[in-house]
Amino acid sequence: MLLKKVYTLVFIRNDTKILLGWKKRGFGVNQWNGFGGKLEPNETIQEAAVRELKEECCLSVKTADLRNIGHLEFTFEDDPVMMDVRVFSTNMYEGVPKETEEMCPKWFDLDRIPFDDMWPDDKFWFPYMLKNKLFYAKFHYKGFDTILHYNIEELESMEDFYAKKST
Numbered sequence: 001m002l003l004k005k006v007y008t009l010v011f012i013r014n015d016t017k018i019l020l021g022w023k024k025r026g027f028g029v030n031q032w033n034g035f036g037g038k039l040e041p042n043e044t045i046q047e048a049a050v051r052e053l054k055e056e057c058c059l060s061v062k063t064a065d066l067r068n069i070g071h072l073e074f075t076f077e078d079d080p081v082m083m084d085v086r087v088f089s090t091n092m093y094e095g096v097p098k099e100t101e102e103m104c105p106k107w108f109d110l111d112r113i114p115f116d117d118m119w120p121d122d123k124f125w126f127p128y129m130l131k132n133k134l135f136y137a138k139f140h141y142k143g144f145d146t147i148l149h150y151n152i153e154e155l156e157s158m159e160d161f162y163a164k165k166s167t
């Protein structure tokens, strides 16, 4: 049986650029990614997303301005934990991105995303995000570099997706 662990992943973007952070430590170190992490006790997923963004690059967002745009599930060979990652996007934020102990933020043109220095799965689902499509994707890894199999689908509505998932 898989044990589920929930994570957040936030992308700040506009029509031409996206903010990514170079992970300086921990899981996914030395790669570009969005901003996010695990939930703390008694925190909603949106509250965790806001907190992690602030902690990792000093930007402030309101929970109401976060749009849930996708759901990712990661499993790993011989590991009973499934990572359940809730993906959010917004272009409404306050502050200026700043380097922290965990991440070094940088803006990228949408047509110059550094996929070679990102998680291998990102190249599969970023195109959905960049076309403003909602998505649900599952990746099964051997180690952290090899995707053994994956599935990705476009969703009509995140609310309907989670309603169906909980039944």
Ligand SMILES: Nc1ncnc2c1[nH]c(=O)n2[C@H]1C[C@H](O)[C@@H](COP(=O)(O)OP(=O)(O)OP(=O)(O)O)O1
Pocket (backbone or CB within 6 Å): 007, 008, 009, 010, 026, 027, 028, 033, 034, 035, 036, 037, 038, 039, 052, 074, 083, 085, 119, 120, 121, 122
């Ligand atoms: N494969 C893949 N693609 C894209 N994004 C991710 C992955 N795997 C991932 O874990 N992620 C995302 C999900 C989260 O946003 C981070 C990982 O969070 P992590 O840094 O481990 O959580 P924190 O709570 O910040 O960790 P510590 O502060 O305890 O170190 O990457």
